[in-house]
Amino acid sequence: MKANTDRNEDRTALVTGAGRGIGRAVAMDLSRRGIFVYINYRSGRETAQKTLEAILAENGEARLLQFDQTDQDACEQAVKEIVRERNRIDILVNNAGIRDDRLLAMMKKESWQRVIDTNLTGFFHVTKPVVKYMLKNRTGRIINITSAAGQTGNPGQVNYSASKAGLIGATKALAREVGNRGITVNAVAPGFIETDMIQGMDREEIAKTIPAGRLGKPGEVAALVSFLCSPKAAYVNGQVIGVNGGMI
């Protein structure tokens, strides 16, 4: 007996970086809508296992899928595995990302490269094999988790802002490439969300800069992602939608 009512689905989703933070909330929200979810993680197996257990506890269906999105071969193998097991892939949420902040004048090339490789080239590695299947099936939803930093730029985050602005450009271009094949590609741009990623930041000071007067919750990002994955969002394509408490 399924726990939730919204479960008349047969779709399959891949959520990258779904072991914790926003990715976990997205995986759980999609699962509550009856979608089979592949929970990708890079090295955090324990946290990914917790996401899996939380989904199974709600009678959802999911499976762990380890790969590092900076490794193109690993991404291609992982997508093949999904298609072999499920014979389909309907939803891709490109959520995995990192930051490595420093003022540009002090930034080592390594910090620049690591962030671009993960946040932007990782998108390419995962999305290319997925979009091939979606093109064949003439249906699909791709959601890219960008950032307010990619919209306005953020001091100390030139690398991160560049990667996230790049993701916005990629979203818009891909939306135009595949929009006539039943596939939508949109970007969700969170402001400050309570996850491990903002560890070490001064939450109280940040909250003062946000009209809502508080940071966001992972579930508030996940709710928008789920809407964009739903049939109701079929005519939303190539958009960048903020979840930022009015910050931008």
Ligand code: NDP
């Ligand atoms: P977290 O730091 O909590 O989680 C990041 C996730 O990304 C982890 O699951 C991690 O996996 C995964 N990951 C990192 N590198 C790789 C890789 N090479 N391959 C596969 N997975 C990887 O971050 P958030 O949940 O906060 O962030 C999720 C997304 O939202 C990111 O893209 C981030 O840039 C974006 N965002 C976050 C904001 C915030 O305020 N929190 C604001 C705006 C955007 P593992 O656990 O295995 O290490």
